[in-house]
Amino acid sequence: MLANEIYEILKKEFGDGILEFKEEAPSDPYISVEPSKIFDICHTLRDSSELMFDYLMCLSGLDLGESLGIVYHLYSFKHTHKIVIKTTVPKETPTLPSVMHLWRTADWHEREAFDLYGMIFSGHDNLIRILLPYDWEGYPMRKDYNEPEEYHGMRVPY
């Protein structure tokens, strides 16, 4: 199934929840959606018989300046089609629903996004830091992050 057909299906079901569809070479075609609807949209994407996106390839966080972006790359084993779902959340209240219970692989991906960008995935069972130490302060992949002078008595800068 092509990306614009997937967009039509989603648009029919969710209406205003789907914001934009863009297809422009060389980029992958993507659909941007409302953050609050992400769980329902992903549920449809996974379970609808014509979509069947059973494989979450990648979940990435992005820093877009004023807001934070989350990108889902999905793939279907059965229909061998791909789609990219994008959503943005404001930096002050970066909360959106977790998709961990749809694809278990999202568990660690979401923890990583929380660790590096500080997004809060509501409904995640165990949203704690994964890569950095548990007592680390700040979200290092944000563009305005300054690295600390000292950690546990060790100097950090060169």
Next chain:
Amino acid sequence: MGLLNRLDDPFEGGGIILGKVEDLLNWGRSKSDWYLHFGLACCAIEFMALNASHFDFMRFGTIPRTSPRQADFIMITGTVTLKMADRIKILYEQMSEPKYVISIGSCSNCGGPYWEHGYHVLKGIDRIIPVDVYVPGCPPRPEAMEEGMIKLQKLIREQALFNGKDRIEELEAKKALKI
């Protein structure tokens, strides 16, 4: 090589040589060093190659140990992150004197390629423990690691044993310089 040179030219009558006990002990110590292998990153793979058939690290008399209490020296092979640094310090402190450190690879020497933007990388293991031998490279070839081992053996052979203060002073001086 104080002792071995004397072996070539023993006193007549056979079987008797004169030498310092220190030399004898150092000779023995330098030929059987047990190490605590601290495989951290890419260098650990080269270290595995060093242990395998082509390079055969064990011919230096080294035996890998997994407990710091049985080890003479520790090999830091790879990038030391801040999360890991505390553990390395604990393990180093558990080793009994005399103890040595070989730092293998640019990362543990000075941060390597991660020196500038690595917010979570410790820029040099010598910020937390004193280092005896540095082996540069990213990753160093197995031959370079062997040379590091030869350097350490030389260091052990030339060490003053019975004047323990020397060693301690030496360490203090090193600490003062590096941190």
Next chain:
Amino acid sequence: MNETKKIQLEYSQMESDRMRLNVGPQHPSTHGVLRLEVEIDGEIVTEVIPHIGYLHRCFEKHCEKMTYPQVIPYVDRLDYISAMNNEWPYVMAVEKLLEIKVPEKVEYIRVIMAELNRIANHQIAVATFGLDAGAFTPFLYFFRDREYILWIMEKCSGARLLFNYFWIGGLAHDVYPSFKQEVLDAIKQVRKTNAEVMNLLIYNKIFIDRTANIGILPADVAINYACSGPTLRGSGVKWDLRKDDTYSIYNRFDFNIPVGKGEVGQLGDCWDRNIVRMYEMEESCKIIEQAVAQMPDTGDVKEAIPAKLRPPKGAEIYQRAENPKGELGFYVVSNGTEKPDRIKARGTSFVNLSVLPVISKGYMFADLILILGSIDIVLGEVDR
């Protein structure tokens, strides 16, 4: 399984205290600096919590600060056992953003290098898996043969482990005159040792007893956890990016996708995941032979390397390729300058490791080490 179940049943009728045990972060069997918090009930594992991040080297931060070609050495250091395979999806992603057509000869050299590196990776994987099970000899055999492959790569790129050989649009250096012959010689050696190891290790009764019927990963769980590579194929799913989402020139070669069949135990156990790696080495040999035969002798490997590297603003791409461990993907976002806006690496081992707590529950503690070994992780890629 019956044996374990029986012991489990006996244990469940007894009153017991549970114990929490730390494995790692410095432990020879965790294949790096992984820390496992294990809760055990006698000898039975009841819970495993992996703690990762002990090798978090800020890869993604470095990508934002470096130019596109400068990122390649950092990409090498993700999965440091198979560096050539790591470079490939990254350079492919940037080439697609810039719409560069790579010369024919470069494609062939890339295929040969990537497949050689796949063999080297699987050799380490099987060797260390053997070590976990207590077999030392295959380790020595495989490391002896791995050197022959590394010598070829060293002659081409100048490095033994981290190559920086695939450049955007081409290669760092051309291959040397006797390249083809040496590659064929190395393959011959690989095949010889594989046949030996098949008898010595894989079909050894002790090894089968240790690895069969433990760590069973059903196919639906594997897909839900987005496992890929031999971990997924061991569960019987015939899925390989080289065939199913083909890239480069892989459609020109004739090769099979080996899958686990549950030959000695249940489908998807540790033994199945391991045998897939052994068969894959043979398939790689086949691909290399065909590539060597088809490879053109003439051609400039540097002709398509762009002088200026500025992908269009806002362009983004997710490019994946079949790493020896599974699907390695790079999500590259451009902002119109010579530095990328964001690069996210979808680490294969990172994703594959997340399935460990599920498949290791209920087995003996000593089996946990084997289950971990059968997933074949590299911590550089887990922590990035």
